[in-house]
Amino acid sequence: VQKKNYRQEKKRATKQLFSALKDPSVVIVADWLKIRGSLKSWTKLWCVLKPGLLLIYKTPKIGQWVGTLLLHSCELIERPTKKDGFCFKLYHPLDQSIWAVKGPKGENVGSITLPLPSSHLIFRAASESDGRCWMDALELALRCSSLFKINLPKHGKDGEVVSPTDLNHTALYTLLQAATVSEQELFQLNEIIPENDAFSDKSENDNIEESENEHSRKTSESDQSELHGEISLDREGTTYMEELYEEFGEVGEASQTETVSDENKSLMWTLLKQMRPGMDLSRVVLPTFILEPRSFLNKLSDYYYHADILSQAAVEDDPYSRMKQVLKWYLSGFYKKPKGIKKPYNSILGEKFRCCWFHPQTNSHTFYIAEQVSHHPPVSAFHVSNRKDGFCITGSILARSKFYGNSLSAILDGKARLTFLTREEDYIITMPYAHCKGLIYGTMTMELGGKVTIECEKTGYVTELEFKLKPFFGGSDTLNQISGKIKVAGELLANLDGHWDREVYLSDVQGDSKDIFWNPTAEIRRQRLKRHIVLFEEQTELESE
Template sequence: MEAGELVEEVAEENKSLLWFLLKQVRPGMDLSKVVLPTFILEPRSFLDKLSDNYYHADILSLAQGVDDPYLRFKLVLRWYLSGLYRKPKGLKKPYNPVLGETFRCCWPHPESLTRTYYVAEQVSHHPPVSAFYVSNRKEGFVIEGSLLARSKFYGNSTSAILEGCARVHLLTWGETYITTAPYAHCKGIVIGTLSMELGGKVHVMCADTGYSADIEFKLRSFLGGSDQTNAISGRIKKGKDTIASIDGYWDGRIDIKDKKTGEESNLLDVAVLKEQRLRRFLMRVERQHEYESQRLWIKVSEAIANDDQIAATEQKTVIEEAQRERAKNLLSPWVPRYFQRDPQATAPEGIIDQGWRYNHANTSLSDRLSTPPHQPLSRSPWQPSEVLEYEEDFVITSQTGGRPPPPKPPRPDVRARLSDSDSRDELAARSKTHTRTVKQTLYSLDTALREQAATLERLTRAVETLSANQRAPALGRVPPTSHSWDLFGGFVLAMILQGLLNWLFYNKD
């Protein structure tokens, strides 16, 4: 095996499943309707897989803080390439999301004490389209996009193609960067060893500054050596003029060479980058909505983890049959919860835009001016009146000045509701809090401390009174013990609350 190549030996017991797959397909056909054997499945949804691009979202924080537009472009390019090296062991494919499936997570930024939030929804099943929205407005960026996933079979190989684009908005500068995605190419299905590479030409462009980059992901030739494995090359242009070249490996080191000076500089080094990866936080499975990815596919994932391919296939079939039954019973076209199709969506020549937009985002000045004061300015620059950005029920919004609203009471029907919390809960558990926002946390703690201080003061007065009465006994006096019981009850309540918080929340990298 050559360094950097993703390969997997197919076990004997799975070869019959592979031949079963081959019997379903013919060269050139779309694989979206083909039943895949579970041994090649990565135990997570494609909506989860798309979030791999944001483990280094703090690079975009650096970009929005740079004055030079060329340096900003290079940092956006560095962020884009940083989302490619994460890969499962062996050759795996994530689950195809069902219609209406959702996923959410967040990454805390330790230095700025902000969080990058990610929400995604499967907005179409035929064709399969995934829409997503990413936001950290205090750090100056939001990202929106939608991708149509399709596959093609070529005999001994297959390609997973993503048609669509993502738009990266640097809010401080009013700039939008459009990015496209490479395709995944799997070969050795019949003859040779199963292996996966990234291929195709991708674009990163910013019409606001005139900078763009075209990068080719090279497939290894039949007689190619290890120097061809995961190699990329490209160029950076200002308008029509090439100003720099790009060379390297998407899972290794990538360098930029200035055309005029010949000076080389490092754009990205995965060995260093891995040590700087942000930690990702998820909500506990039992608190997720019925159609959130992790909860929806949990039985399939558990079966795959236990190497029980029969159970995995059975549980996967249950989900797929339920999906078909839901589609059959629809009386009107499906309406996604959090995204809507923009009929006026346009893209530069050669770029496909699936046109799905997040329902809670504003971009233009007219949008900001027409937004009522009580609604969030989701994609305008961070406002002085805003205190904290957070996500609740898949709505990313911000807390403005003033006392935060009280928590919502829990609803009785857990299965029929969306969770009234979000990935901020896992972060709160690390600091021993349970609240919607940091401001609300501080307010709640302050209130509790004031109440305990008042109780302690009452107890002190009661002790002083008791001492005075002991020095001057009086008939019929009853010791004032209720205050001490109040204090004791407060301590017990605090211990119970702490144990509950430790049980409710967890974090996942």
């Protein structure tokens, strides 16, 4: 009897919340607000306030959902500002996530926008009167959130059956209440897909026809099993075509050095005359001979041709083994090089790139989407997801470049967050910088440099890596050197050394052996997952290949 009473009350609360979500007339206030992102920049978004919820969209068309704030966990405070307008802040008092994990129509990720904090949001209204109006409305919405709390009666009715539709509503309520998304400092990619895209892995629910000669694959919205009934939508999947050719640079030093022709040297001199040491090159127009024929959004996908290593890591029970698998996947993204010293072209604002990889071992897909969310400064945001195998990656990269006279550095300023969904573990990952020397004299050479980390706060495991630049008097063996350590709670567990494009050795502190940890042999290269890109006819206006 108690269980039935519980279900009845849960149904009632779910119906109330579902009605508030779906009914367009249940709106306290809706207007444009500026929201401050994690990178301290502001973006203008359409905000719809409902009882207990604040829905954020890109436009007033209520199509491009960005995220949903759960007001029952928020505190509201006015924030002083020296600029025009009126600022206020919604925050979690215990610095936990304030975001719902699903959208109002069952979306798993919202539209890509600038990185947003996970535990708070700062809003700016156009005027003080508008801001005061929002403050009053939010106070009302915060009080209204108590309407959805479940109050069990002392005596319930017997014999009432919970209908499938009610269970769907219950699932929605559970999803909205279970807002335990971990903090996303750099990129609140509560985010992806345009309305008609199919970004999630459907392989666990649908029968996918496969053959050896098949080069295209349909994918469609998945994980709607809890949300059928009134809120499910019939959407066509996106057609992905297998890439038949992949270009590799030569192994070793050959692909990292280049002799500039006399014609191109004159172009380089003309360009170099415009530069000063320490200058940021983000606004400098570069000659085409140093550009790679693909975008930076495309290049960021190079790290997922061995995403099957993450599928293996997700099922590892030992946290040390998981960290080593994550490290192996990280190293697998570097050995592919362009032919010659090339820079990918800068994407235009709003440009997108989508692709996916099929995992034959697990019959799943890893989906990738990236978007240029800012042009000056150039910020690229990306989201990678394989829900069947239980991992996703979100992040954003601010690409900066510095000129030093005879050399320049391309710095990837940002972090990626790898999450193992079933374990609720986050791995925060940073990237090395690319260094090109020999612009004026000497042989033009490209290297990777800098210190990077892979850190899991939950388990305490940390990997520290250093990409070393070639010394001035060093031989060819000193090119692409790498060294590192794996630690837990400050205790050293293993040392790493080798070359990031060749063998990397690992030696455990407790043992005397030194084993090959990673080596991109010809056999490993053959095991690269096949990448599929969106059929040209189905690409959106600002989508690139």
